[in-house]
Amino acid sequence: MRNVKGALSIAGTDPSGGAGIQADLKTFQELEVYGMSVITSVVAQNTLGVKGIRHLEASFIKEQLESVTNDMPVHAVKTGMIANSEMIEAIAEHLRPLTLPLCVDPVMIAQSGDALVDHKALQAMRDELLPLATIVTPNIPEAAALTGRSLESEEDRYDAAKRIVHDFGSSSVVIKGGHLDGEATDLFYDGDTFKTFTSPRFDTLHTHGTGCTYAAAITAELAKGKSLNEAVSVAKTFISAAIEHTLEIGHGQGPTNHWAYQNTKRKGEYV
Ligand SMILES: Nc1ncnc2c1ncn2[C@@H]1O[C@H](COP(=O)(O)OP(=O)(O)O)[C@@H](O)[C@H]1O
Numbered sequence: 001m002r003n004v005k006g007a008l009s010i011a012g013t014d015p016s017g018g019a020g021i022q023a024d025l026k027t028f029q030e031l032e033v034y035g036m037s038v039i040t041s042v043v044a045q046n047t048l049g050v051k052g053i054r055h056l057e058a059s060f061i062k063e064q065l066e067s068v069t070n071d072m073p074v075h076a077v078k079t080g081m082i083a084n085s086e087m088i089e090a091i092a093e094h095l096r097p098l099t100l101p102l103c104v105d106p107v108m109i110a111q112s113g114d115a116l117v118d119h120k121a122l123q124a125m126r127d128e129l130l131p132l133a134t135i136v137t138p139n140i141p142e143a144a145a146l147t148g149r150s151l152e153s154e155e156d157r158y159d160a161a162k163r164i165v166h167d168f169g170s171s172s173v174v175i176k177g178g179h180l181d182g183e184a185t186d187l188f189y190d191g192d193t194f195k196t197f198t199s200p201r202f203d204t205l206h207t208h209g210t211g212c213t214y215a216a217a218i219t220a221e222l223a224k225g226k227s228l229n230e231a232v233s234v235a236k237t238f239i240s241a242a243i244e245h246t247l248e249i250g251h252g253q254g255p256t257n258h259w260a261y262q263n264t265k266r267k268g269e270y271v
């Protein structure tokens, strides 16, 4: 078998292609990692919002997981939208013995404001999934929901990062700064040191799937054996290019540009 690195996304779908499984597979491919996917929920959504959701049974999610991990080269895993505690428990039970690098993107609501998971899932996320996470990637509202505290100040963000690592057991966390004002600054903490990753804030409405894409880029880099610091650094560059060179498609909050990173790297500038 050739030295192929593989990444598995366990998430919901987005038929408009900008978020969920679809965004993850595009991101894995752009970072030259073989992408695989297990679907948790089928979502009818686009750049204007969520119209409907059909959840798959936890037992069938387990069957999908077994199909992939019993046969294919999985070097890192990402979890995205997981709608209820039964799914979370089944996924955690399968992942626990595999001890693979795991990026947990604690998806709760879509950019449109539509809820994607039920409230019981939050406790299961804390109890079952966060202790397995190599890194967890909440945005500001998700970090507030996980810690049960509001994140108004910079100090609140530092405290939330410490709580997620020291109380919930994740090896590291990056609290994403998309919901802040000013520069787009993400706060990384690995239980020992803090590090910020900053980019200019691009003035655009089209940020559908930014969190998914960012977490998928981290997962792809972990699959290649990169360190957490290197993985987050590449993901930041990847998502910044994807937002800056927006495609301006869809009638609402459009998707990011998943090929902007490679295009810019190959040509020195985006062409
Ligand atoms: N307008 C923007 N300009 C530049 N970077 C952004 C912008 N919005 C979000 N980001 C970056 O995109 C990544 C995803 O963050 P965020 O949008 O907060 O996640 P989510 O989609 O989960 O809400 C982070 O690195 C964040 O800093």
Ligand SMILES: Cc1ncc(COP(=O)(O)O)c(N)n1
Residues within 6 Å of the ligand: 011, 012, 013, 014, 019, 020, 021, 043, 045, 080, 081, 107, 109, 110, 111, 207, 208, 209, 210, 211, 212, 213
């Ligand atoms: C299946 C699925 N997963 C996640 C999101 C959140 O996307 P965003 O990154 O815009 O918050 C979404 N809209 N749909």
